Amino acid sequence: MATLRKRGDKWHVQVRRSGISKTKSFSHKSDAQAWARKIEREIDTGDMQIAKEMSKPETVEQLLQRYIHEVTAKKRGAEAEKYRINNIIRQFNSALPITAVRSDHFARYRDKRLLQVSGSSVHRELSLLRHCFEVARREWGLPIKQNPVADVTMQETARARTRRATDAELELLRSHCTHQMLWQIITIAIETGMRRGEIINVHWDHIDWELMTLHIPTTKNGHPRTIPLTETAVETFQAMPKTDDRVFPMSGNAVRLAWERLKKKAGIEDLRFHDLRHEAVSRFFEMGLSVPEVALISGHRDLRMLHRYTHLKPEKVALKLRSI
Numbered sequence: 001m002a003t004l005r006k007r008g009d010k011w012h013v014q015v016r017r018s019g020i021s022k023t024k025s026f027s028h029k030s031d032a033q034a035w036a037r038k039i040e041r042e043i044d045t046g047d048m049q050i051a052k053e054m055s056k057p058e059t060v061e062q063l064l065q066r067y068i069h070e071v072t073a074k075k076r077g078a079e080a081e082k083y084r085i086n087n088i089i090r091q092f093n094s095a096l097p098i099t100a101v102r103s104d105h106f107a108r109y110r111d112k113r114l115l116q117v118s119g120s121s122v123h124r125e126l127s128l129l130r131h132c133f134e135v136a137r138r139e140w141g142l143p144i145k146q147n148p149v150a151d152v153t154m155q156e157t158a159r160a161r162t163r164r165a166t167d168a169e170l171e172l173l174r175s176h177c178t179h180q181m182l183w184q185i186i187t188i189a190i191e192t193g194m195r196r197g198e199i200i201n202v203h204w205d206h207i208d209w210e211l212m213t214l215h216i217p218t219t220k221n222g223h224p225r226t227i228p229l230t231e232t233a234v235e236t237f238q239a240m241p242k243t244d245d246r247v248f249p250m251s252g253n254a255v256r257l258a259w260e261r262l263k264k265k266a267g268i269e270d271l272r273f274h275d276l277r278h279e280a281v282s283r284f285f286e287m288g289l290s291v292p293e294v295a296l297i298s299g300h301r302d303l304r305m306l307h308r309y310t311h312l313k314p315e316k317v318a319l320k321l322r323s324i
Contacts, residue, residue, distance in 0.1 A: 002014065002015045002036035002037075002039075002040065004029065004033070009027070010026065010027060011025065011028065011032040012024075012025050012032075012095070013025070013026065013032040013036050014061070015036050015039045015043075016065070022039055022062075023058070023059055023061055023062055057136070057142065058098065059096060059097055059098065060089075060092065060093075060098060060101055061089050061094035061095065062098075063098050064089055064094065064132060066140075067085065067132045068082050068085055071132075071135060076222070084124070084125065085128065088125055092109050098142060098143075099144070103148050103151045105148070106126065106129065106148060106149050106152045107153075110122055110126060127154070130152075133147045133148060133150075163270065163271065163272070163278065164275065164278055165271060165275060169271065170190075172268060173262060173263075173268065175266075176262060179262070181240075181248060181250065182259065184236050185199055185248055185255060186276065187232065187236045188202075188236055188237075189273070189276040189277065189280065190276050190280050190283070191230045191236070191280065192214070192227060192280060192297065193277050193281050193284065194216070194227075194277070195274070195277060196256075196274070197220075197252055198216050198218075198220075199248060200248050200255060201218060201246065202216075202246065202247045202248065203246055203247065204242060207229075207247075209234075212228060212229045212234055213227065213228055213229060214227050214229055214233075216299070219299055221299065221301060223299065223301065225296070228296075255273070277298075281306070291306065294306065
């Protein structure tokens with residue numbers, strides 16, 4: 001089905017069908033619609049020459065769309081990356097031919113985006129663009145002599161986040177939380193260091209009640225892990241009604257929205273759900289667990305990354321020193 005967009009005084013039309021993508025701009029909407037119907041008929045008739053010609057991206061947008069279908073679709077975070085790419089398409093002059101785009105186009109794009117979003121967001125977008133052009137150049141045999149994003153200076157990423165939830169903030173969240181399942185999810189996040197997506201994908205048969213462990217088959221880094229459970233985590237799981245195969249039958253977006261509403265009610269700012277993972281990892285170290293033990297729970301394979309999640313409270317360390 002064709003997609004029409006009005007950009008300035010031009011009508012931009014894109015036809016995507018049977019894995020083929022074709023884009024063109026017209027001054028009149030009727031011309032764009034007629035062209036789209038013609039292209040769809042040609043694809044449907046199976047004209048191989050046309051299909052072959054159209055499968056070759058001509059513009060930056062077509063290149064990014066192919067990247068979505070052939071590269072992004074195979075990733076675990078496909079939906080998030082697809083959203084990011086479509087946003088790039090809207091923000092960048094994506095009607096430029098891939099043979100004409102230059103480094104300065106992306107440098108200007110970088111500067112514009114830095115006025116709109118954080119440096120780390122711009123860094124991710126440029127990294128994505130660079131990889132897209134590298135795949136096109138090296139693997140797809142497209143007429144790109146040099147990667148136009150390779151020479152663009154990347155914005156330095158922000159320092160590792162050190163935010164932890166204070167006891168007072170957790171008490172505020174608990175006292176204002178009227179969504180029982182949300183509070184149970186928050187509790188599990190603090191007790192296990194699991195990511196939001198991992199928590200909502202816990203199934204009852206993943207829990208070993210005898211050994212007090214939880215198997216996590218699908219993780220961000222692709223490596224399954226089995227973690228030990230604290231008594232509080234076990235009690236929280238046991239308190240949940242078995243109404244579904246999943247322990248917490250909520251979508252990630254529903255959890256996100258409920259979390260944002262709860263923070264607003266509690267009057268807490270600058271606390272992300274992912275900060276609860278920071279809190280959990282830091283607590284594990286404060287309990288005296290070793291680096292390998294914490295890595296077993298958190299799933300970190302790179303200990304340097306694990307260090308970024310560790311923000312010990314000096315007063316806790318002081319207490320430990322006095323007890324030695």
